[in-house]
Structures are given as structure tokens and as C-alpha cells.
Amino acid sequence: MTVSWSTVTAERQVLAVTRTWTSLDRIRDLLPIFADDPRVQVIFTVDQGSVFSVGLFEHLRGIGMRVISWEEAITREFDAILAASDHSDLHLLRGPLVLLPHGAGYQKYTVHSADDHRELSGLTGTALRHDRRTIPASVALSHPNQLDLLRAATPDADTLALVVGDPCMDRLRALSRNRDRYRAALGVEPHQRLITVTSTWGPGSALGRWPTLPADLLTELDHDRYRVAAVLHPNVWTFHGSWQVRHWLTRATDAGLILLSPDGPWHLGLVAAHAVLGDHGSLSAYTSGLGHPLLLAAFDESQVPPETAMASLGQKIPRLERHRSLGEQIQDALDNPNPGLLADLADQVFSHPGEALARIRRRTYELLALPEPPYPPAPATVVPEIPPIRRPRSFQVETEVLPDEPETVYLHRIPARLAHPGPTHRHLLAYDDEPDETILQNAGAILTDDPHEDWAATTLTRYPGCLLVAAPSATGTLGVWFHDGARAEITTTTNAAAWDNALSVSGLYALLSHRNRRTGEILVRAGLLSGSVVVTGQFGEPRPPADDLL
Structure with a gap:
């Protein structure tokens, strides 16, 4: 007699593929599509071929996910597969695959491209085709204008394209309804303005080009008018190590910097902000979607294809200049917001606001050959516990x-x-x-x-x-x-x-x-x-x- 160890007999099994902490973040944005459905069991795996996958397997287990090894994953058949990374060996997996961007659409070159043939991150040829076989069943796009980018990457673009919007943007907008409560939770008083520094990874990022920016802000900005937060790309934490990142920012955190780790409530750093200092990373695009005043502390044009919405953002958003007063530049941005420009930029990146989870669920349940649950999916609005915030003494x-x-x-x-x-x-x-x-x-x-x-x-x-x-x-x-x-x-x-x-x-x-x-x-x-x-x-x-x- 065969022993069954399960309690709930799920009819379908979905594999969630993670390769980096960034891809995990995007996968977690999608998980509400399976909420309250006992017909579906979600299983996680980690393709540990990336330098940024350190600690990911242990983290998934630590937060209660069912995790199997990559070696086991490629031997099993799944009813649907979700992946938000295009550098793993996705062709080895068995089951219909939905490929999703791990940021705000497809806005940057992949670092794995050859100089004479630069591919977009998320749309690399090896993730789309293998031995003349199309790998994904669908490729999610955040905006219809990304269809031309997909067409440039594969001849199957029109068949694969799935325009869904952006689940992370939808979640941020849902969280923003409680913005004042989150400001209070971060220790921001009603008379203070929260300035959030965001940085992608790499030498051309805000942190790469201006590593003292958080401390510089705290040195100049009046404590009774401002608080400063920092949200750094998960790859920064993973490659350098969380101890090293915090060590680099010791004096700043002692002086009251709100440093939000990638496995913590980083979303609140954007939602609660009164203004954001960003770069060419996705968080600048999300800032435009939230309508916050935005200044660019860095912008690496060499990493951004000229035909993308991110390139347009880099051309139109003002730069934060080192040789001028930081306080005056920030106050000017607060006093003279440009909501029309931010809305126009957001409209180039995000479509179908509030519909991303519904659109992704519709396609995923088609692949599962199951009727959708009778209730709509909703973005997760529960955030991790906020760690104690240091205050200067x-x-x-x-x-x-x-x-x-x-x-x-x-x-x-x-x-x-x-x-x-x-x-x-x-x-x-x-x-x-x-x-x-x-x-x-x-x-x-x-x-x-x-x-x-x-x-x-x-x-x-x-x-x-x-x-x-x-x-x-x-x-x-x-x-x-x-x-x-x-x-x-x-x-x-x-x-x-x-x-x-x-x-x-x-x-x-x-x-x-x-x-x-x-x-x-x-x-x-x-x-x-x-x-x-x-x-x-x-x-x-x-x-x-x-x-x-x-």
C-alpha cells in the first residue's frame, strides 16, 4: 500500500522558480492568485547558478515555503511554472511556463549580453527558445509598448505576449491608502518629510556612484524637518553581505537613517516617502507610478536601451547635483511637483492598473485547466514587521x-x-x-x-x-x-x-x-x-x- 503523507489532496502543482532575491520578491507579488484555493499546491525551487542566490534556499524554508532542489525540480512534471528570471536553465523544466519580468517591465540590458548583441534583461534568447523550441507558454508584459521589444527577441512574440500590468505597482498603490500610518510606523512625525534614497545595483547605481549620499543628506537636512530612508537593491545586500552594507552606513544609521532590508518592509520606503532620490532602477519607475517628487542621484544610460520608457524617465527627471545644496534641491522638488510628467512616465511603463493579478490568474488557471476561484485576487497588504528605528541621541x-x-x-x-x-x-x-x-x-x-x-x-x-x-x-x-x-x-x-x-x-x-x-x-x-x-x-x-x- 502506498502511503500518502499529504493532508490536503491538491489537484494541481505549481512550481515557483527563484534565482535571486529580486525574482523571489516578484513571485511573492503573484502568490495571492492562489490564495484560499486548496486545489493548488505551490512548490518552490532555487536555481543557484547566480552569485545573487546566496541564502535564498534557506530563506524560503525559514518563511515556511515547501522547497525542493533544482535537481529534483527538473525530474518532475508540473501543471504550471512561474518564473521571474531569464538566466536559469528554464528549458530543463517540464510544464507550461509563464515568464515574468523581475522589475518594472523590461527596461535594462542584461549584464550577460555580448557587446555586439545586447539583449534585454528578462527577454534573453536562451530563456525564450532552446533547440528551436519555444520555452515559455506566455511572457507577461507590463505595457503593450513592450510588445515590440518582445518581437525583437523572438518570432513567437504575438503568440506569447500577455499584457497584464504590474502586480508590484498595484500592491504599492494599495499600500499607499495607509500612507500616514506607515509614516508613523517608520518614526516619521507629522511635521517631518521622508526622503527615500533608492539604488539599483552595480557601479552606475546611486549607491555605486554616491555611496555617502545617505550620510550627506543627514548631515545637511534639518532633523526637525526631514527623515531619511534607504531602499537598496537585493543584489547589493547579497553580493556585499548585509553586515558590510550596514557597516558602510554605520554613522548614517546611528544618525537616524531608516535602512530597509530587502526581506523587510522595503515597500514602505516608497509608499511613505514625500520625495525619492533614485537612479535607473525599477524603483524610480514605481515612484512615478505613486506620483512622488523624484530626483535622480545617478542614471547609467549605458544600461538602459534608448527605446524604453526608462530612457524617457532618465531624460526628463531632474538630476540631484552634488555641488549644490541638497536641501535646496529637495525642497524645490517638494514645492514644485510635476504630477503630469510623473503620470505620463508611469503611463509608459504600467498598464491596466489594479488588474495585474486578475490577468495573470486568468492565464495561469487556463494552463492549469481549472476554473478560477469565484472571488477576485487582491494584492497582499500585510507587510513584514518593521524593525526598531534608531533615533539620534x-x-x-x-x-x-x-x-x-x-x-x-x-x-x-x-x-x-x-x-x-x-x-x-x-x-x-x-x-x-x-x-x-x-x-x-x-x-x-x-x-x-x-x-x-x-x-x-x-x-x-x-x-x-x-x-x-x-x-x-x-x-x-x-x-x-x-x-x-x-x-x-x-x-x-x-x-x-x-x-x-x-x-x-x-x-x-x-x-x-x-x-x-x-x-x-x-x-x-x-x-x-x-x-x-x-x-x-x-x-x-x-x-x-x-x-x-x-
């Missing part, structure tokens, strides 16, 4: 009092880990849990969120160069202890839910720096935040603060 603070507003101080804060010596009116402020001891040794003001008995005296003794320390009290005010023994109390009135005690302390510092006073009232403005800071207490002669140097 120290700042270099520039203070400015305008001649016509003598009772107001404007603060410009940047994370101290990235600070350079600045103008005269600035100070270094740190929380006592700042991990960099050098910053604490040089801080002019130190705060705590959780004071203990004798905290103030202990901190002033440990850091003799510190002018003052501050800690919250049970009544909601801030207690302040000066190095010369004087005491003060800060009361802040503000409607800003995101008000930071450090802003109030900087208000006191401004009184000392600009007025040489330890008491008084001053209106503190930091980005869109404002609060009235009142300092009271009994003092001797104040000691003017020295400029703090890192």
Missing part, C-alpha cells in the same frame, strides 16, 4: 535670532555623529545614553529621560566640560543644574505632540548665547514645531557658553 544645534524677531530663536539640528564644526552660535547637546563617549565629553548640555538619585551631580562630575545637565520632573517641567552650582527650571508651552525636551534645553542655551541670560522667556522654533520656553531660578553671574567642538 545627540545633536549639533545651530541657533539664530533674527533682528526683527528678538524674542524668537530658530534651531537647526543635525545628528552629532555627522556634524562638522559650524558657525559661532551653535552647541552640542546629547542624551546620557549617547553611545559615543567622545560626544558626551564634548557636549555643552546633557539630558536624561530617566534620572536617578544624584544623576545631575554624577553627570557634572564625570563631564567637567559640560555647562549644564537637565532632567524631567514629576510636574512636567525640566530641572536644570549648572556646572557652577546654580539651578533652574524650564517650563514649556506647546501644542506640538512631538516636542522634544532637548528643544527646550536649546532654548535655554540660546538665552545664554544670544542674551547672556539664564532666565527669561523665548519662543523656540524648530522646523514646523514651536514652543514657548520659560526659564526661572536663582543664579549668580552666568558663564557664557563656549562653542562646543566635536
Whole structure:
């Protein structure tokens, strides 16, 4: 008697072929077409012939997929096969194959092309034909204008073409309905704007040409106006290793960079963005589909065929220039969006919005010889858990009092880990849990969120160069202890839910720096935040603060 180990007897078996983390991402966009259908069992395999397949087999098992080896896969017959990579030995598989792009359509040359015969990534001849035999049963296109590209690659184009739209674009648009919630989950306050850096892989990418861009942004952009996120192509993580990528961005992540890994909620980096800095990768096309302001930090024309929509995007989207103020360029993009241009570019890449899963399911179930389920497929809107977001624990603070507003101080804060010596009116402020001891040794003001008995005296003794320390009290005010023994109390009135005690302390510092006073009232403005800071207490002669140097 034959033993059956299965519990549910599926009528059809579908093989999902992955070769890289990028192709896995696209396959996962498609899986909702089989949701709630016990007639279909999905099995995964990995063609490990790519340098970018490292860890993929183990990852699939780790997230609960049924995985078989490539050697087993090529010995079995399947009712349908889905693949989003054209470099594996697809001709060895047995079953009707649907070939899909692993990005936003077919917009780049494959790196495996010969210089005298460049093929499009996703439409290579070896994936379309073998020994005069057509390999796929269908080739999915995101837009009808890609039919000419397919015709250039195979004489069977008109038979194979399946115009479906783009399931990833549909998912991003579905997620965007909860954009404000995702911004909050990423730690972006209502008064801040999220600037997302996206990078494809290779030396011509944004990261390849400008590896310090995330840190450069955090160095220049006011912390109280902006947050910065980065979404890097999976091949960057796979080839260099996740440790190395994070190691390259250590100071940036310590300064608050939201670094989203490819197996995490990278979609939110696009959905939640107020503006995107991209390159010739697919995420720039997806940004146009979301309608976000877009600047190009790099664009490698040598990797983009001139007849593609991506080439058009590269010609029309402004470049981010290194020699100009990054903040001014970004603010200009935010203040002067061009939704018509972005919509036109998106219309050249994506068709049939909201229909991709339905169109792919229709064709797949034809191949399976099964009637479709009676309910429509829907994009997955559940995203992986967001990892804890680091927040900077120290700042270099520039203070400015305008001649016509003598009772107001404007603060410009940047994370101290990235600070350079600045103008005269600035100070270094740190929380006592700042991990960099050098910053604490040089801080002019130190705060705590959780004071203990004798905290103030202990901190002033440990850091003799510190002018003052501050800690919250049970009544909601801030207690302040000066190095010369004087005491003060800060009361802040503000409607800003995101008000930071450090802003109030900087208000006191401004009184000392600009007025040489330890008491008084001053209106503190930091980005869109404002609060009235009142300092009271009994003092001797104040000691003017020295400029703090890192």
C-alpha cells in the first residue's frame, strides 16, 4: 500500500522558480492568485547558478515555503511554472511556463549580453527558445509598448505576449491608502518629510556612484524637518553581505537613517516617502507610478536601451547635483511637483492598473485547466514587521535670532555623529545614553529621560566640560543644574505632540548665547514645531557658553 503523507489532496502543482532575491520578491507579488484555493499546491525551487542566490534556499524554508532542489525540480512534471528570471536553465523544466519580468517591465540590458548583441534583461534568447523550441507558454508584459521589444527577441512574440500590468505597482498603490500610518510606523512625525534614497545595483547605481549620499543628506537636512530612508537593491545586500552594507552606513544609521532590508518592509520606503532620490532602477519607475517628487542621484544610460520608457524617465527627471545644496534641491522638488510628467512616465511603463493579478490568474488557471476561484485576487497588504528605528541621541544645534524677531530663536539640528564644526552660535547637546563617549565629553548640555538619585551631580562630575545637565520632573517641567552650582527650571508651552525636551534645553542655551541670560522667556522654533520656553531660578553671574567642538 502506498502511503500518502499529504493532508490536503491538491489537484494541481505549481512550481515557483527563484534565482535571486529580486525574482523571489516578484513571485511573492503573484502568490495571492492562489490564495484560499486548496486545489493548488505551490512548490518552490532555487536555481543557484547566480552569485545573487546566496541564502535564498534557506530563506524560503525559514518563511515556511515547501522547497525542493533544482535537481529534483527538473525530474518532475508540473501543471504550471512561474518564473521571474531569464538566466536559469528554464528549458530543463517540464510544464507550461509563464515568464515574468523581475522589475518594472523590461527596461535594462542584461549584464550577460555580448557587446555586439545586447539583449534585454528578462527577454534573453536562451530563456525564450532552446533547440528551436519555444520555452515559455506566455511572457507577461507590463505595457503593450513592450510588445515590440518582445518581437525583437523572438518570432513567437504575438503568440506569447500577455499584457497584464504590474502586480508590484498595484500592491504599492494599495499600500499607499495607509500612507500616514506607515509614516508613523517608520518614526516619521507629522511635521517631518521622508526622503527615500533608492539604488539599483552595480557601479552606475546611486549607491555605486554616491555611496555617502545617505550620510550627506543627514548631515545637511534639518532633523526637525526631514527623515531619511534607504531602499537598496537585493543584489547589493547579497553580493556585499548585509553586515558590510550596514557597516558602510554605520554613522548614517546611528544618525537616524531608516535602512530597509530587502526581506523587510522595503515597500514602505516608497509608499511613505514625500520625495525619492533614485537612479535607473525599477524603483524610480514605481515612484512615478505613486506620483512622488523624484530626483535622480545617478542614471547609467549605458544600461538602459534608448527605446524604453526608462530612457524617457532618465531624460526628463531632474538630476540631484552634488555641488549644490541638497536641501535646496529637495525642497524645490517638494514645492514644485510635476504630477503630469510623473503620470505620463508611469503611463509608459504600467498598464491596466489594479488588474495585474486578475490577468495573470486568468492565464495561469487556463494552463492549469481549472476554473478560477469565484472571488477576485487582491494584492497582499500585510507587510513584514518593521524593525526598531534608531533615533539620534545627540545633536549639533545651530541657533539664530533674527533682528526683527528678538524674542524668537530658530534651531537647526543635525545628528552629532555627522556634524562638522559650524558657525559661532551653535552647541552640542546629547542624551546620557549617547553611545559615543567622545560626544558626551564634548557636549555643552546633557539630558536624561530617566534620572536617578544624584544623576545631575554624577553627570557634572564625570563631564567637567559640560555647562549644564537637565532632567524631567514629576510636574512636567525640566530641572536644570549648572556646572557652577546654580539651578533652574524650564517650563514649556506647546501644542506640538512631538516636542522634544532637548528643544527646550536649546532654548535655554540660546538665552545664554544670544542674551547672556539664564532666565527669561523665548519662543523656540524648530522646523514646523514651536514652543514657548520659560526659564526661572536663582543664579549668580552666568558663564557664557563656549562653542562646543566635536
